[in-house]
Amino acid sequence: MTVLASLGGWFSENEALTQSSFAACMLAFSVMVALRAGMFSFAGVAFWAVGGYTAAVLVQHGWPTVAAVAAAIVLSAALSLLIGLVLGRLRAVYMAMATFALVMIVRVIAVSWESVTGGSTGLYAIPNTVTTTGVAVVAAVSAVIVALLDRGVIGRSLAAVRTDETLAAANGIDVVRHRIAIFVLSGAFGALSGAMNALLFNTLSPDQGGFPLILDAMTMVVLGGAAAWWGPVIGAFVVIWLPEILAFTGDWRAVVQGALVVLVVVYVPGGIVAVVRRVRALVVTTT
């Protein structure tokens, strides 16, 4: 208990980073669930901005937090469905390209739709209506959803869609429909993450999204690994705390992070999850 208490004390001392980490978990889940269905999608990063702006603007207009976040999710899910209908049947690289383009076009809209988004300066004085406990609970619920996706019929269908489309189709699994459903879920997670972030930190600007956020989301999933729900969680915490850990690198942090992504992707495919599983398998077989 004292251990937990001291840990709690440590986290509350670094409250902003803790909140940020929990919010980032949903962004990482958004990329991860798409990967679980064999899709390479950056759409979660685009919907991070869509969800963030929607929730922020609605709360500024006096909406209750829960309703604003729900609206952000519903709007993003609906947009995801529309885009998913087009992109659902695309191969991995095409989908990556199209969703990368989506991230950039959302940024363009965020910069130019000044009356709503505040242009390139963005929104400020967003009411701070989400608590640390609140975002932790949301992250926990999201983690449960992600973990459940691996179980039962859904889990096996997704595994089939991911590993062998033809085999999946031959077994009566509607590949495209599964992909579209996961694409919508991925968009919803992205929006949830963006909404939490906007309501935790008062400000939201176009520069917070875009290419830097793509790098962050990629680092989380690549570092943590996409094979289990706890991979992206570890990844999210590591990426958010990286500036603290790498404080000595100063301005060169982004360079180190970029190099880290390249190194992990080349030499540690599967990230931390794969390493843990390999070690566990080694221990189990030797004893």
Place this chain on the structure above:
Amino acid sequence: MASNVLNAVVLGSVYTLFALGLTLAWGVLNVLNLAHGAIFMFSAFCGYLITQHHALSIWIVLPAGMLVGGLIAAALEVLAFAPIRKRNPDATEAEMAMLIASVGAGAILVAVVQNVTHNEPKGINDATFPVHNYDILGLEVSNIKLLIIVLAIVLSVALALFVQRSRVGRALRALSHDPYTCGLLGISANRLALTTLFVGGALAGVAGVLLAVYQNAISPSMGDPFLLKAFAVIVLGGVGSVWGAMAGAYLLAGVETLAIVYSTGTVRDAIAFALIILLLLLRPQGLFARRTWQRA
């Protein structure tokens, strides 16, 4: 009117030079190199570095930019793409891993320039290429515009002939069709991959230096919009097609110029995205792609 057409052709020429490397790497190696925009930017930045204190001729700055772009792309192949291909027997997984690695590599280049310039816009020394305007039948034409157009056409025609006629080009097309059989026939996939990425990076380098001289500005994020435009160009022209990329680039530039003339700047940026979605929906193989094996 005539000046709008001229601007569209200049824009299309820059799009062509930028998109060629991307479409070639994608068509031949199945690599979507998201660091391409950063390589383009970094070459222009190196042009700024070498002309910072002393002006140099454009005929030194351009080859230098080419070399920088080519070498970075080649380094990416040697340090990341080749090891990934070697370690991932599954093609789709390798494609995704290469894509992620390119995001990381692009971030490194952008961060380096951000740190060195402290986010202040820089330009290539004016004396590198003194801009003159000529009056041709009432149309004002500058020498930099002419240089961009001529270089884009010469280089892309040369590349198209190289891919269609030369021995290496034939090997490239074979590789895009069937890497396994290529291996059996003694074609070294790794050496061809290196060649492809070097050539693509060098073309991005030319585009970067030319654009930096033309607009007299270099910023860390200058590659991002070009990446979006290049996607539209590639989807229009068909992945891996040199002629397709040229046609797509001039078509996109034309439509964008029309949009600027008749509406606002926001619409212009949305066109590329709308084209991507529309074409993926209606004609995923591109407007000009004839057969699937003609990917290079």
